[in-house]
Amino acid sequence: MPALDPIVDAHLDLAYGALTHGWDLTLPLETLRQRVHGPYRPTVTLPALGDAGVAVAFATIFVDPERYPGHEEAKQAALAQIERYRRWEAAGHVRIIEDAGMLRAHLEAWSHDQKPGLVLLMEGAEPIESPDELPEWKRLGVRIIGLAWRTTRYAGGTGGHEGLSPLGRDLLAAMADEGLALDLSHLSDAAFFEALDHFAGPVAVSHANPRALGWSPESPVPANRFLSDDELRALKGRGGVVGVVLYNRFLDPTWTAEKPRPSPELVARHARVIAGSLGWDSVGIGSDFDGGFGADATPEGIESPGDLRALSKVLPESHAARVLGANWLRWLGSWL
Numbered sequence: 001m002p003a004l005d006p007i008v009d010a011h012l013d014l015a016y017g018a019l020t021h022g023w024d025l026t027l028p029l030e031t032l033r034q035r036v037h038g039p040y041r042p043t044v045t046l047p048a049l050g051d052a053g054v055a056v057a058f059a060t061i062f063v064d065p066e067r068y069p070g071h072e073e074a075k076q077a078a079l080a081q082i083e084r085y086r087r088w089e090a091a092g093h094v095r096i097i098e099d100a101g102m103l104r105a106h107l108e109a110w111s112h113d114q115k116p117g118l119v120l121l122m123e124g125a126e127p128i129e130s131p132d133e134l135p136e137w138k139r140l141g142v143r144i145i146g147l148a149w150r151t152t153r154y155a156g157g158t159g160g161h162e163g164l165s166p167l168g169r170d171l172l173a174a175m176a177d178e179g180l181a182l183d184l185s186h187l188s189d190a191a192f193f194e195a196l197d198h199f200a201g202p203v204a205v206s207h208a209n210p211r212a213l214g215w216s217p218e219s220p221v222p223a224n225r226f227l228s229d230d231e232l233r234a235l236k237g238r239g240g241v242v243g244v245v246l247y248n249r250f251l252d253p254t255w256t257a258e259k260p261r262p263s264p265e266l267v268a269r270h271a272r273v274i275a276g277s278l279g280w281d282s283v284g285i286g287s288d289f290d291g292g293f294g295a296d297a298t299p300e301g302i303e304s305p306g307d308l309r310a311l312s313k314v315l316p317e318s319h320a321a322r323v324l325g326a327n328w329l330r331w332l333g334s335w336l
């Protein structure tokens with residue numbers, strides 16, 4: 001059997017789902033779906049990633065500020081999520097990737113065992129008390145940090161207007177010193193441009209769609225959750241990748257659960273807008289599966305990791321393998 005091209009999904013809130021909903025993500029997806037009562041259909045489990053040929057996922061440490069409003073609570077919640085990832089690794093479900101050597105060894109092993117590799121991404125820096133803690137978070141495995149989800153002490157986030165705080169600038173300097181990457185997703189417009197100016201290290205957007213197609217004034221989601229044309233242009237020359245989110249309301253702001261699910265062709269339209277600014281080497285997938293929406297809020301026929309490969313049917317043939325994985329692997333290999 002010919003080897004399948006590796007898929008990379010740049011945004012999955014795996015530990016958050018496991019700890020917040022009590023889902024056992026070590027189960028096959030169908031088993032988990034049978035166990036979850038109510039209308040919500042989960043989208044991703046660890047065996048589903050393996051079976052799908054997802055070689056690497058960026059696995060988030062996500063702390064909901066409404067549940068953990070203070071720094072200390074946020075920190076404990078973040079540590080619990082890292083502990084869950086380490087437990088999955090110890091039980092043989094995943095490999096956690098911390099450097100370029102581990103990435104190479106993982107991809108070699110993956111071609112035989114299809115075990116998913118995880119790169120830990122902190123979504124919102126609230127758990128980090130101060131920039132001097134950064135070596136400790138790096139030791140725990142964190143490799144990519146997004147400064148904000150909603151506005152944090154570090155930066156303006158989704159729906160916010162603040163830029164970077166002085167502490168945010170210090171955190172970016174410490175991230176550059178530690179060789180960590182910056183995820184620009186969720187930043188306010190002001191914070192996005194200031195962060196790009198202040199941070200000389202590797203940048204990417206793990207999960208965000210172009211504003212041109214993903215937002216309208218009637219959209220319930222704030223405009224700055226999406227990438228403006230100026231933001232896309234500003235990324236040019238930085239070597240980053242943008243992950244397209246597979247959430248119907250981020251693909252079509254008028255979508256509601258009563259409407260038919262959009263065709264996967266809409267995913268390709270978003271990909272083409274990103275490629276139009278940055279080239280096809282900068283387009284990836286950051287599905288955000290189960291990041292607040294289930295399998296019924298994804299495009300028709302794309303409702304689990306096993307369906308990701310089908311996106312190659314709507315992407316340009318010569319770019320599909322790069323969009324589905326190779327672009328993110330090249331980005332990781334350039335700095336990890």
Ligand SMILES: [Zn+2]
Binds near residue numbers: 185207
């Ligand atoms: Zn997010």
